[in-house]
Amino acid sequence: MTRMISYEAKDTFIHRLSGFSKLVFFILWCTASAITYDTRILLAMVIAGGVIFALSKTRWNQVKTVFKAVMFFMILNLLCIYLFAPDQGTKIYGTRTLLTHTGNHYDLTAEQLFYEFNVCIKYFTVIPSIFIFLVTTNPSELAASMNGVGIPYTVAYSVSIALRYIPDVQGDYQRIKNAQQARGIEMSKKASLPDRIKRTASIIFPLLFSTMDRIDVVSNAMELRGFGKKKKRSWYMKRPLKAGDYIVIIISAALVLFTILMNIRNGGRFYNPFN
Amino acid sequence: MAEPIIEFKNFSFKYRAQEEPTVTDINLKIYPGEKILIAGPSGSGKSTLAHCINGLIPGSFTGDITGTLTVAGLNPAEAGVFGMAKKVGTVLQDTDGQFIGLTVAEDLAFALENEALPQKEIFEKVDRAAELVHVENLLKSSPMELSGGQKQRVSLGGVMVDNVDILLFDEPLANLDPATGKRTIELIDEILHQNNVTVVIIEHRLEDVLWRDVDRIVVVGDGKIVADEAPDQLLCSNVLEEQGIREPLYISAIRHAGCTISPEDRPQHIASMNIEPYKSAVQRWFSAVPPKQKKPRTDTVLTVNDLSFSYDGSRDVLTDVSFSIEKGEMVSIVGKNGAGKSTLASLICGFYTPTRGTILLNGKDISPFSVRERGESIGFVMQSPNQMISKPMLMEEVGLGLTVRGVPEEEVRTRVKKTLKICGLYPYRNWPVGALSFGQKKRVSIASILVMEPEILILDEPTAGQDFRHYTEIMEFLKELNRTLGLTILMITHDMHLMLEYTDRALVLCDGVLMADTAPAAVLTDENVAEKAFLKKTSLYDLAKKCDIDDTEEFTDRFIEYERTLRQKEKGIE
Numbered sequence: 141m142t143r144m145i146s147y148e149a150k151d152t153f154i155h156r157l158s159g160f161s162k163l164v165f166f167i168l169w170c171t172a173s174a175i176t177y178d179t180r181i182l183l184a185m186v187i188a189g190g191v192i193f194a195l196s197k198t199r200w201n202q203v204k205t206v207f208k209a210v211m212f213f214m215i216l217n218l219l220c221i222y223l224f225a226p227d228q229g230t231k232i233y234g235t236r237t238l239l240t241h242t243g244n245h246y247d248l249t250a251e252q253l254f255y256e257f258n259v260c261i262k263y264f265t266v267i268p269s270i271f272i273f274l275v276t277t278n279p280s281e282l283a284a285s286m287n288g289v290g291i292p293y294t295v296a297y298s299v300s301i302a303l304r305y306i307p308d309v310q311g312d313y314q315r316i317k318n319a320q321q322a323r324g325i326e327m328s329k330k331a332s333l334p335d336r337i338k339r340t341a342s343i344i345f346p347l348l349f350s351t352m353d354r355i356d357v358v359s360n361a362m363e364l365r366g367f368g369k370k371k372k373r374s375w376y377m378k379r380p381l382k383a384g385d386y387i388v389i390i391i392s393a394a395l396v397l398f399t400i401l402m403n404i405r406n407g408g409r410f411y412n413p414f415n
Numbered sequence: 416m417a418e419p420i421i422e423f424k425n426f427s428f429k430y431r432a433q434e435e436p437t438v439t440d441i442n443l444k445i446y447p448g449e450k451i452l453i454a455g456p457s458g459s460g461k462s463t464l465a466h467c468i469n470g471l472i473p474g475s476f477t478g479d480i481t482g483t484l485t486v487a488g489l490n491p492a493e494a495g496v497f498g499m500a501k502k503v504g505t506v507l508q509d510t511d512g513q514f515i516g517l518t519v520a521e522d523l524a525f526a527l528e529n530e531a532l533p534q535k536e537i538f539e540k541v542d543r544a545a546e547l548v549h550v551e552n553l554l555k556s557s558p559m560e561l562s563g564g565q566k567q568r569v570s571l572g573g574v575m576v577d578n579v580d581i582l583l584f585d586e587p588l589a590n591l592d593p594a595t596g597k598r599t600i601e602l603i604d605e606i607l608h609q610n611n612v613t614v615v616i617i618e619h620r621l622e623d624v625l626w627r628d629v630d631r632i633v634v635v636g637d638g639k640i641v642a643d644e645a646p647d648q649l650l651c652s653n654v655l656e657e658q659g660i661r662e663p664l665y666i667s668a669i670r671h672a673g674c675t676i677s678p679e680d681r682p683q684h685i686a687s688m689n690i691e692p693y694k695s696a697v698q699r700w701f702s703a704v705p706p707k708q709k710k711p712r713t714d715t716v717l718t719v720n721d722l723s724f725s726y727d728g729s730r731d732v733l734t735d736v737s738f739s740i741e742k743g744e745m746v747s748i749v750g751k752n753g754a755g756k757s758t759l760a761s762l763i764c765g766f767y768t769p770t771r772g773t774i775l776l777n778g779k780d781i782s783p784f785s786v787r788e789r790g791e792s793i794g795f796v797m798q799s800p801n802q803m804i805s806k807p808m809l810m811e812e813v814g815l816g817l818t819v820r821g822v823p824e825e826e827v828r829t830r831v832k833k834t835l836k837i838c839g840l841y842p843y844r845n846w847p848v849g850a851l852s853f854g855q856k857k858r859v860s861i862a863s864i865l866v867m868e869p870e871i872l873i874l875d876e877p878t879a880g881q882d883f884r885h886y887t888e889i890m891e892f893l894k895e896l897n898r899t900l901g902l903t904i905l906m907i908t909h910d911m912h913l914m915l916e917y918t919d920r921a922l923v924l925c926d927g928v929l930m931a932d933t934a935p936a937a938v939l940t941d942e943n944v945a946e947k948a949f950l951k952k953t954s955l956y957d958l959a960k961k962c963d964i965d966d967t968e969e970f971t972d973r974f975i976e977y978e979r980t981l982r983q984k985e986k987g988i989e
Contacts, residue, residue, distance in 0.1 A: 279517055280516075280517045280518060280521055300517065301515065303517065304515070304516070304517050304558075307559060308511070312802070315797065315802065316797075316802050316803075318761070318764070318766040318786065318795075319795055319797050319802065319803060320803070320805070321766075321786040321787055321790070322764050322765075322766075322786050322787065322789065322790035322793075322794070322795045323790055323803075323815065323816040323819075323863065323864065323867075324787050324790055324791070324815075324816045324817075324819045324820050324867070325787075325815070325816075325819050326787055326819070339819070341805065342805040342806075342815070343805075345804075345805045346801060346802050346803060346804060346805050349801045349804075350799065350801050350802050353801060354512055357507065357512030357513065358512055358513070358515065360471065360475060360507075361507060361512060361513035361515060362515055362525075363471075363474075363475065363496050363497075364469060364471070364496060364500055364505050365500060365515075365525050365526040365529065365573065365574070365577075366497055366500045366501075366526050366529035366530060367525070367529050368529075369497040369500075369529055369530075370529065370530065370531050372531045373528050373529055373531050374527075374528050374530075374531045374532055374533065374534055374537065375528060375534070376520060376521050376524035376527075376528055376534065376537050376538075376541065377521060378534060
């Protein structure tokens with residue numbers, strides 16, 4: 141069983157950054173990408189994102205599965221835009237340069253193509269930043285970072301404890317599935333799909349009950365050790381911010397500011413090459 | 416004398432959902448620096464007492480309290496769980512469940528983080544606690560990389576960071592192999608002597624706890640305190656037997672020899688006990704008891720040849736394991752946590768495919784058979800019934816394996832009824848499974864396998880977490896199945912008593928290698944094997960030695976045989 145998007149300890153300058161600054165970078169980077177359709181900025185971000193991704197020495201295997209899933213949704217998204225709003229490009233850029241001439245509603249325009257190209261590269265600006273954040277941030281630091289940007293510590297810790305228990309629950313699932321299979325509840329492809337769905341119940345219920353037992357024990361154990369007593373909480377794994385962290389935070393903030401300024405200068409979110 | 420640090424006065428508690436109080440009229444004083452063992456069968460209310468001390472009652476489990484309880488100057492009902500946590504450190508039995516952090520260091524730091532202490536202070540305290548429980552080299556390890564004993568150390572360290580006054584252990588030995596349990600008891604003792612704390616241990620594995628001195632043993636039975644005495648005194652009375660708590664084996668043996676033990680001979684530890692007054696009686700008894708009868712040989716039902724398995728292709732979890740099982744045998748598979756016991760069972764059931772080697776059932780290679788097909792001849796019962804039960808009604812649950820195999824409804828009903836009768840569950844046939852007790856649920860999970868009439872039954876830790884009474888109940892039930900149905904039974908276990916008393920043979924695994932395949936008594940009287948497999952030499956061995964009986968294995972065997980006949984006689988009277 142391979143774990144998707146799992147943290148791997150490596151020694152790069154990105155790994156050495158505090159989880160907090162990586163989270164801030166991730167949020168600001170995505171904000172910048174969200175508020176602009178300026179192709180020049182987006183392309184610059186794609187290139188920069190690619191370079192940072194390469195610097196993080198992330199192996200393709202770590203992110204492959206998720207990357208493919210994102211690609212699938214991106215293509216679906218692009219097709220849907222064309223299907224439901226084939227004139228979106230014209231509405232935005234104000235011109236209509238026909239590339240096909242069937243006289244049909246669905247005639248392809250250069251403006252539509254350019255708009256969808258922008259949507260597409262937006263995906264490519266965001267993808268590397270998600271991967272970098274998840275793959276280079278130690279899960280232990282995740283909760284501390286989330287709490288650092290203002291998320292309540294109870295919520296932040298829930299995420300961390302879920303991470304802690306995923307392998308255990310996976311193990312339980314496997315064991316229960318095996319035992320039920322030995323009782324004759326066929327879960328392999330030999331059984332028909334409706335049967336398999338019905339029989340899933342014979343795994344889900346025991347899994348649910350044993351997981352509830354677990355939750356019960358854990359929440360008691362947490363309470364016994366004072367979790368939730370105070371409004372604030374400190375973190376063993378929180379890393380102090382260093383010069384590199386401040387630089388990253390300043391650069392990300394500058395990027396957002398620059399994007400906003402460009403929006404004002406362009407008189408809108410879009411860069412228009414058709415005028 | 417100093418003021419008691421824990422004091423129950425005419426204390427009673429009734430859970431909201433229950434009619435009757437779970438504990439009544441508790442009067443108990445525990446003084447600072449004492450080490451107290453609270454023993455009692457499950458359902459006796461001993462865990463309820465623990466929950467009262469750490470404030471989980473009435474904080475998390477509500478109900479009615481009468482009388483008073485003072486713990487370190489506080490009233491737990493007013494101070495609440497958080498208030499008590501500063502004074503009482505609780506170590507639970509489920510070491511897995513209470514491991515909260517993603518790494519050892521974070522887990523140790525957990526309580527300190529909740530106090531919002533500055534990070535620098537947390538670092539210092541974590542380092543100190545790690546040293547105290549000897550896990551300083553494991554700070555960066557994740558819980559999955561730790562053994563059961565190491566996890567237990569971390570749990571202990573996690574409560575020690577807080578400078579608590581009272582350490583409360585709720586069945587600390589339940590999931591540990593015997594040798595690790597022994598070390599845990601040593602560690603508790605070490606901490607008690609180094610840090611001015613009061614220790615309360617709740618446990619029914621009495622002999623294991625007594626590996627190190629305790630000041631008093633409090634016996635709880637049916638919600639009341641039935642004894643509160645020094646171990647030397649208590650071991651000379653009949654209280655333990657009456658309450659269904661297993662007394663140390665050497666004590667039982669001396670009693671069987673017809674002796675009355677006197678407190679002056681310090682029976683708390685076999686090593687330091689004065690054995691002289693009993694020596695000749697024990698020797699006489701040994702020669703009088705008939706030797707164990709060898710079972711006649713029967714046909715081989717299961718053969719395992721050079722079985723090897725590896726999860727990742729490089730490191731073997733099992734290496735060239737070979738053995739055979741005869742029809743109608745009861746065999747235990749023992750070894751420390753992670754020795755490969757569960758893997759072996761999984762290979763036999765077909766959950767994994769071996770890297771090398773073969774498994775034969777009645778002389779036929781079963782490698783082509785699927786998990787389901789094997790399931791018809793080899794039944795597998797998981798450790799917790801909650802991991803198996805998936806239907807709300809008893810009849811439905813037990814019949815599930817037949818129903819999914821397309822057996823006609825009428826036949827399912829008759830076979831389920833027959834099985835329920837065998838398992839003593841027939842009176843409950845129309846009950847929802849949820850209304851049954853844990854022990855009954857365990858029977859349900861066994862019944863749901865038996866209904867398919869397998870030739871071999873494999874059980875994973877059939878008695879884990881059970882007290883002596885329930886343990887005896889489950890094991891006698893299995894023995895009965897073995898005798899009447901001729902069922903072959905394989906058991907994965909940590910429990911040395913189980914192995915000794917109920918199995919004909921033990922397969923000892925150590926780091927994936929089959930280290931011994933011999934009589935249980937031989938395993939537990941061979942120091943070499945016992946140590947390597949993380950088992951513990953039985954105290955019967957020490958008793959025999961002290962009584963100048965050289966054949967310690969035979970002594971152990973005769974003792975077990977004698978107890979077995981005794982139990983059968985008792986049953987006959989009933």
